[in-house]
Amino acid sequence: MEYEDYGDEYDQYGYHTHDLDMHGDYERQVAESYKVPEVVRNFLVYLAKAINEGNVYELQSMYENSYVKLTERFYKSTPWPLSKDIASIVHDDEKFDILYKELYYRHLYARVSGGPSISERFESYYNYCHLFNLILSANEPVQLELPNQWLWEIIDEFIYQFQNFSHYQSMLNKRTAEEIDQLREHPKVWNVHSVLNVLHSLVDKSNINRQLEVYTNGGDPDSVAGEFGRHPLYKMLGYFSLVGLLRLHSLLGDYYQAIKVLENIELNKKSLYSRVPACQITTYYYVGFSYLMMRRYADAIRTFSNILLYIQRTQRNLFQQRTYQADQMNKQTERMYTLLTICLVLHPQRIDESVLSTLKENYGDKLLKMQRGDLDEFENCFSFACPKFLSPVPPSFDLNSLNAINSHKEPFVAQLKVFMDEIKQQIMLPTIRSYLKLYTTMPIAKLATFLEMSESDVVNYLLCFKHKMKNMVWIKGTSGLEGEFQSGSEVDFYIDKDMIHIADTKVARRYGDFFIRQIHKFDELHRMISGIQI
CATH class of the missing domain: 1.10.10 (Arc Repressor Mutant, subunit A)
Structure with missing residues (x-):
């Protein structure tokens, strides 16, 4: 797939194609216009230096430790400073500016009360466009190296913000007339085609599928990687984009395609490429859920059992930091136990004793209710454990308010009906x-x-x-x-x-x-x- 240059469409990031205040509400700007603490200033200077020098070891320490501690200390429920407020600290550094904004908006989504405004959602999208154009439009590999954890979370957050925006624009009854006008005027912002295009472009640029194929057959991936694929930035972004496509197709209800995009990744063996626990958990969750919806219960049980056993054995290291990413992994784990419970009711078989023991201890009541044919319990478990499904098309902004109220629920209702129809046949x-x-x-x-x-x-x-x-x-x-x-x-x-x-x-x-x-x-x-x- 040929990569679409979003920069031309949006006037090379000048953003004069719309009349929005892209830094959000006026009150938020005023609240953020304060003196940046000295320790934060030093952190930003060192971060910019490490990015420019490609010091991955130092970047990993700053990203996983220093950034988390500073956030907890100064910005636990408030935004980090705007990029314009730190312009005097780090001068004219394009890569740093883009990456800092990526962190800024991610924190805004995760921690700030009320979440981002519509203009901030747009600005975050344009910043991703800027980042991916920088990486994909270059004639030679961009001199940028980031820790695998950061690269995974860039892709993961990119899809999350698309998912969040899709739900946001579907709840028209909660949108003001001004917000609806802005949504109508910017149909290409967070469009499903643009998101798919980015992920496929990263996969193609890295030649990751060919690398995985050669690696699986015992060969040297670098022999087929090409100039871009040998670069760690492109290789890892390509790999993580495959997992992103798995997630996106699952959210859209295309389970066959979701598993097909991973056809060169052997899930039943440890991968050379993915050493990021959150990526592993996400992969197995969506693969297992896709198997469940395809009525391949034995494969779903094997998938969930493998990852839950892995989590049990590494739990102390996985969840040692109380970050929102760790919280997400905890929630994902609970969902997988719930889905595994459903699978074992529908398709009883032996599983690892330690996983079974945890399941019976925490989910035994649900197991018994479903075994007795309690349809409400099946529905409740599915509602809790399923992904937040998306519609591939935005809502019609001309719908009357009665239809608009429930438009965001339609994808979930459709998937729930498919699941419950299957349950009723097997009750x-x-x-x-x-x-x-x-x-x-x-x-x-x-x-x-x-x-x-x-x-x-x-x-x-x-x-x-x-x-x-x-x-x-x-x-x-x-x-x-x-x-x-x-x-x-x-x-x-x-x-x-x-x-x-x-x-x-x-x-x-x-x-x-x-x-x-x-x-x-x-x-x-x-x-x-x-x-x-x-």
């Missing part, structure tokens, strides 16, 4: 499974008596059981879409005349599965110990 299966496990042979009439329904309905549910328990399951290969159909039920049966003949399909495999899991655990532990020694 009797846990009960049928519990009866089948008690017998080796059973007359249909007897099961009909237990279930208090007609024999014809029982036969229909038995056929449904056969159909729903046979899922596509990943076996090998890089692509998460590959696999073969397998029956996931621990009981199998066939019907001969009016008799159900039942067999336990897991008896011969249980011991083998147990030893295989232990071998994998010790193998992972050995690799971890070896890595520490190195």
Whole structure:
């Protein structure tokens, strides 16, 4: 995909194509016009120096420690100084100015009461345009190196702000007439096509898919990376953009495409490229959710179990700082446990004992309610754990107020209906499974008596059981879409005349599965110990 130069469209960042005060409300500007503390001034000077020198080690320390501590001390619930207020501290430094604004607006979204104004949302978008133009329009790699954590959070925040803006403009009943006029006059700001274009352009510029393909086959990624792909900035932005596309397609409800964009990333092995925990958690959350919505429950369970086990083992390091990113990872973890609970109700199977223990301790009540067929509990769990879905098109700004009130809920309502329709088809299966496990042979009439329904309905549910328990399951290969159909039920049966003949399909495999899991655990532990020694 060819990269669109947003700079031309917006007069090379002069922004005279609109009449907005791009620094937000007047009151906020007045409140921020204060003397910058000396320690903050020193931090900004050192930050600019580290950016220009490409000192990644120093940048990582400043970004993950100094910036967080200064924010907690001086700007816990207020904005950092405007870029114009620190212009005298760092003079004429384009890269620093763009990156500082990226931090400024990210903090505004996360911590400042009331959130950003509409003009600040626009200005943040233009700043991202400026950043991506700088990186993608260059004839040779831009001399800029940033820590992987910062690069991931640039992509993550870019998608989050698009998601936030989409909901913001959909709630027309809460917008003033002036805000609606501004939204109508700027249809290309935070447009889904521009966001997709940026992510695909970063993927193409880095040649990351070809690098991952060669790496998976045991080759040297640098041999196919090209001039830009060998540069850490482009390589990591390309990788993180693949995860961004996974997230974006999931938000839009295109689950097949969401997993397809990761076809060169082997999720079941540790990746050379991604050492950012938040990126790993985001990847597995959206992959697992996509599998759930595609009715690939075994793959969803495997995906959630793997990442939750990883979180359990590294939790102390992951959540040692109480930043909003750490808070987000905590919330994401809770959502994944909830989704795993849903999957285990629909598709019971063995999982790691430590994950199962945590799940039963914290989500046992939800598990029991869903096993009993409580549709409200299914709906509540899905509503809590699902992403905040988006519509690919903005609302019609000419709609009457009655329609405008609920327009932001339409994507969620549509996805909830798909999920609940599937649940209603399977609502009797846990009960049928519990009866089948008690017998080796059973007359249909007897099961009909237990279930208090007609024999014809029982036969229909038995056929449904056969159909729903046979899922596509990943076996090998890089692509998460590959696999073969397998029956996931621990009981199998066939019907001969009016008799159900039942067999336990897991008896011969249980011991083998147990030893295989232990071998994998010790193998992972050995690799971890070896890595520490190195």
